[in-house]
Amino acid sequence: MLLLDGKKLAQEIKQEISAEVIRLKQKDMRLPKLSLILVGDRADSLSYVNSKEKNCLALGMECEKHHLPAETTQEALLQLIHQLNADNTVDGILVQLPLPAHLNTSHILEAVDYRKDADGLHHVNLGKMLMGDPYVLPCTPNGILQLLKRYQISMEGKNAVVVGRSVLVGAPTAILLQQQHATVTQCHSHTRNLADICREADIVVTAAGVPALLCPEDLKEGAVLVDVAMNHDPDGLCGDVYSKKTAPALERKLFAATPVPGGVGPMTIAMLMHNVLELYKKH
Numbered sequence: 001m002l003l004l005d006g007k008k009l010a011q012e013i014k015q016e017i018s019a020e021v022i023r024l025k026q027k028d029m030r031l032p033k034l035s036l037i038l039v040g041d042r043a044d045s046l047s048y049v050n051s052k053e054k055n056c057l058a059l060g061m062e063c064e065k066h067h068l069p070a071e072t073t074q075e076a077l078l079q080l081i082h083q084l085n086a087d088n089t090v091d092g093i094l095v096q097l098p099l100p101a102h103l104n105t106s107h108i109l110e111a112v113d114y115r116k117d118a119d120g121l122h123h124v125n126l127g128k129m130l131m132g133d134p135y136v137l138p139c140t141p142n143g144i145l146q147l148l149k150r151y152q153i154s155m156e157g158k159n160a161v162v163v164g165r166s167v168l169v170g171a172p173t174a175i176l177l178q179q180q181h182a183t184v185t186q187c188h189s190h191t192r193n194l195a196d197i198c199r200e201a202d203i204v205v206t207a208a209g210v211p212a213l214l215c216p217e218d219l220k221e222g223a224v225l226v227d228v229a230m231n232h233d234p235d236g237l238c239g240d241v242y243s244k245k246t247a248p249a250l251e252r253k254l255f256a257a258t259p260v261p262g263g264v265g266p267m268t269i270a271m272l273m274h275n276v277l278e279l280y281k282k283h
């Protein structure tokens with residue numbers, strides 16, 4: 001089985017970005033800058049924001065962190081976003097989710113200028129993607145696409161199943177696969193006979209967040225599995241299909257698969273870095 005090694009590929013993509021940033025430095029040009037906004041003190045959010053900052057700085061890009069108290073008002077947060085929208089030294093803005101419950105998440109995200117939308121999840125950017133004229137793409141779906149493309153897995157004419165229909169992962173992934181000329185079936189929690197549908201698929205992308213949702217028997221011989229989920233089982237981190245227990249059977253049966261961890265996860269952060277550079281170039 002071909003291991004779709006997201007860790008290795010993300011490293012390569014980050015090296016390409018770093019080489020571009022070095023060239024900008026050599027020409028004495030302004031460097032790409034990401035503004036990260038964190039409201040509150042959730043430990044997981046803090047660690048995600050720190051990791052994004054670390055990645056940005058490691059690639060030679062600039063990064064500023066705005067860490068606001070949990071009781072920050074909607075008005076104060078909007079004011080900061082408007083200020084960053086107007087700041088010509090800022091190329092990308094990322095509001096770390098989830099926001100505290102008193103804040104209106106969709107209003108906040110829509111306040112970000114779509115030309116500075118580092119996550120690629122602004123409604124304008126989702127619309128542009130749907131129209132086949134993207135400004136920037138959402139990070140995880142684009143990470144999946146890049147994994148398949150760079151490992152030369154053709155999507156044209158293939159039967160692809162996407163399990164999950166969230167705005168973050170499932171829905172945009174189905175659109176991107178369709179744009180690569182796959183025939184896509186989108187499944188969700190109301191889908192009947194999920195395993196039967198998956199057994200017909202050449203490519204299965206799972207993003208449900210349910211450990212052992214599917215087992216190796218539910219996949220076709222020679223299929224490609226992209227397991228996006230990040231779940232926990234008694235053996236540690238696992239996907240919806242991929243786990244320490246299922247890995248040997250998957251290796252015998254599939255043509256290619258992403259491991260969990262080390263598959264889609266590292267690609268998501270690499271695509272965020274890619275977006276910051278893209279937004280800078282368009283800016």
Ligand code: NAP
Nearest residue numbers: 140164165166169188189207208209228229230264265268
């Ligand atoms: P989400 O918003 O909770 O969406 C989950 C989707 O899965 C929903 O569409 C849901 O259907 C569907 N679903 C849930 N149970 C199902 C079942 N039993 N059968 C079929 N479909 C089912 O989650 P998300 O934000 O998309 O994330 C999904 C997973 O990907 C999570 O494990 C998350 O941690 C992981 N993730 C990984 C990365 C990465 O970089 N690797 C990035 C983002 C997310 P309904 O719409 O009907 O509820």
